[in-house]
Amino acid sequence: MITGKNYIGDILSSEGDTTFTTFNPELNVENPHNFTQATEEEIEKAVTLAWEAFHIYKTFSGKKKASFLRSIADEIEALGEELIKVYCSETGLPEGRAKGERGRTVFQLRSFADLVEEGSWVEASIDTGDKTRTPVSKPDVRKMNIPLGPIVVFGASNFPLAYSTAGGDTAAAFAAGCPVIVKSHPMHAGTGELIATAIIKAAQGTGMPNGIFSNINSSDYTAGQQLVSDPKVKAVGFTGSIRGGRALLDLASKREEPIPVFAEMGSINPVILLPKALENRKEELAATYASSITLGTGQFCTNPGLILGIAGENLDVFISTLGNKVKETTTTCMLHPNIHRAYESNKERAINQDNTEIIAVNESKQENYASQLIATVSGKTFLQNPTLHHEVFGPFSIVVQCESIEEMEQIIAQLEGQLTGTIISDENEVASYAGLVDKMQNRVGRIIFNGVPTGVEVCPSMVHGGPYPASTDSRFTAVGINSIKRWVRPFSYQDWPNELLPDELKDENPLQISRVENGKQIRA
Incomplete structure (x- = not known):
């Protein structure tokens, strides 16, 4: 059921008085639901909840995060024909395209679940210490990837499922250990709300902290500007025009603490x-x-x-x-x-x-x-x-x-x-x-x-990015499990007691993940 409200954490909220509708381009008529634009106060609350949730969620095991991701996929499939009907009414795209994109979306979620459950994606690296080394003793240094913090994801106009509310950016951020605030695309706000409901249901069913996800409605630039400017937000995912992506990149770079914007923008291929x-x-x-x-x-x-x-x-x-x-x-x-x-x-x-x-x-x-x-x-x-x-x-x-x-x-x-x-x-x-x-x-x-560029296979070897303005950072892909690297940073522990280290870096390797130990790759 579409309410037209925002999800501020797990609470439906509509405190504002500005509304908008989506449009059926095939029938050339407005769709029946009214959507309430989020207020500044609602957006601020969503970010605060995400920041609080981050400090809980980042401690969760890969297995627990995988359960959450798989549950989102299950809940999306459970939406059934209602999701397909709303998708088609807001895009003018055929039913086959809607079902294909739904399949890709749930595949992405389950792929990230498999990735984090296995655990080697953190790229653990261990260089053990040597107190006898001369003339200077060698410290024990251990490194792994850790999550950045709350992520803002902007829904894409041309992919209401695979690049939007529970699309690749969101799935990768959840896998990395980051809460997500989605700025829903106003052209398919109904589709976005249905998916948001599935995410909230999955979060509650798997014991995720309130604030791990919020869904913000807005038909103008104000909500996006507020979200990107908030100091608690640590990175941005965007798929759209060069003009839109560049505006976000400039805004993020002017913050007191600049943050990365991973934007996939224009291309003539x-x-x-x-x-x-x-x-x-x-x-x-x-x-x-x-x-x-x-x-x-x-x-x-x-x-x-x-x-x-x-x-x-x-x-x-x-x-x-x-x-x-x-x-x-x-x-x-x-x-x-x-x-x-x-x-x-x-x-x-x-x-x-x-x-x-x-x-x-x-x-x-x-x-x-x-x-x-x-x-x-x-x-x-x-x-x-x-x-x-x-x-x-x-x-x-x-x-x-x-x-x-x-x-x-x-x-x-x-x-x-x-x-x-x-x-x-x-x-x-x-x-x-x-x-x-x-x-x-x-x-x-x-x-x-000897092929055509249309069609992007979701697999570990895929690179969906490129030199600017195809994307804002050509070192990263927006498709496939390696897109998780956008939402993490490397972090080192030096001379840290073994019993206090994360499981990924402990001597005994309790998670049995692949690691680099003293320069040698040790397989799980």
Whole structure:
């Protein structure tokens, strides 16, 4: 049942008088529930509860945290069709997408549960002391990862489940030992409240401290600004626009105690068509990329917004086929009228640049449905016009006709940081383009061979991040179990009595975790 209230710890609260509604973009009508924006006092109370809960929760064993995470997954599944119905009504996305994203969300939670239950993720390292060493005795030093403190997570507009209330940021923070305050995305506040209810129920059922989780409603920037500025908040997770992520990064850096902001932001995900592959598979590749560009109405951070090839007959055929395939692909609904308006505005700005040619446009007359578009420019034009480098969030892509491999290398080298890069190659063709691969590696967080960038596998080897502005810190991933490293810091004990050390660092290794002992990896 949706109440429209905030969760301040485990209490539903609606002290404010500002309300808002969500919107059904498919039906082009407002949804029936009113949501009450959190007051400054409610937000302050949520942060205080989180700070108090942190000092309790950080002492909990991996097994107890794992029980909490698995219970959240179970409670989300128990929401059943109500969650799917609300999700679809707030996004315009189909039922299959909703169920797939729910599956990914519970998988992430259970993956982190397995991680913390086993325990080796703390990266315990022990260098035993030697009092007989001369001329200076050697201290006993032991190191492990410990949680940062309360984390603020901003819900993402395009993933109401997997990147929002109980998504990867929240799951990783809980696993690390950090309470979470979610600033729910106003476009899917109902979905957010249902998930928040599942988290609260799981927290109560597994004996978590009150304040381990709060869910804040707000339709403007004030709640986010207050949360990021509060000295009890120790880090921020964000998925969204460059403008939004950069604003949070600047705000956090100006605090008396600056804190990290782990933001995953814009990306146009360049695709390189090498000459032989283009010659041999131009029609096939065009069909594949038409599907990738229009998948989910282009509302993925890994949408292929830039395709590079060598100008000539083969690229001409690819471009023509790509345009025809996009024209044949049924148009679909965008997440919200605001996102649709932003898409149309950014698309118009791109195609109105000098020397930009429209190859194909699939016009839609339905409200909030995106008109899919493919454009093309020369390599020289792209190099000279940074406006063409900007992400157009939606089913849009630019094909750049390069005069040479050297020009292609120059374009890749001058690109802003990206989440992904893709190289399309025949047989061992790519082996002849080491310079191109090197330049791509310097600009992206993940490089794909003969595939499409859309789709992010949740696994330990995945990197979902990249050089700025793809993310604010390219050393970390926002997907997979290694994303837990964003919410911890290394901490050392020197000459500490064995009986007072955490179990992870005791001589006898009671948890039987993998550790580095005096420079040697000791397996569990």
